[in-house]
Amino acid sequence: MLGEIAAHPGLTIPVAVVIALGLIWYWRRLADEKTPASRRNIRRCSILFILLALPILVAGLSFFDPQLDQQAWIIAWAVVIFIMMLIIASALVDAINNLNLHREEKRQALTKAAAEMIVAVRKAREEDASPTSSAEDAAAPADAEDKDREP
Numbered sequence: 001m002l003g004e005i006a007a008h009p010g011l012t013i014p015v016a017v018v019i020a021l022g023l024i025w026y027w028r029r030l031a032d033e034k035t036p037a038s039r040r041n042i043r044r045c046s047i048l049f050i051l052l053a054l055p056i057l058v059a060g061l062s063f064f065d066p067q068l069d070q071q072a073w074i075i076a077w078a079v080v081i082f083i084m085m086l087i088i089a090s091a092l093v094d095a096i097n098n099l100n101l102h103r104e105e106k107r108q109a110l111t112k113a114a115a116e117m118i119v120a121v122r123k124a125r126e127e128d129a130s131p132t133s134s135a136e137d138a139a140a141p142a143d144a145e146d147k148d149r150e151p
Helices: 009-029 037-062 070-129 134-149
Strands: none
Touching (some): 009 037, 037 070
8 A cells, every 4th residue: 555655644644634724723714804705705715725635635645656556646646736726826816806905995095085185174164264253353354454555
């Protein structure tokens, strides 16, 4: 059963179990309400791909001998390579999604800042147009008359 294998199962299986446990922990951590749904879905898809690849990778490394069982060894590594391409593709989708999420956050921040600016300008205009105190009212016509008298 164990001819010319790349790694002993005593090494590959525990490493695969630790990786799987870490991925399961991360899966649960993605359930946080702060994580956008699109990011959560993409990353969970990536986790599924990795979890699917792990046992096949262990089999290719530790159980299939390329000299004795060439077909199984080739199929295992072909499947692992295909799944790795899927993982890379999902990472690219995740990167594009993150750019879109960042752009949307910036747009919302700018919209909020613009709305706050509009409110501040309206408030300032209202304060300028509001009636002034009686002392200022009494002085204002005199100032206006002085301006009319000036050459």
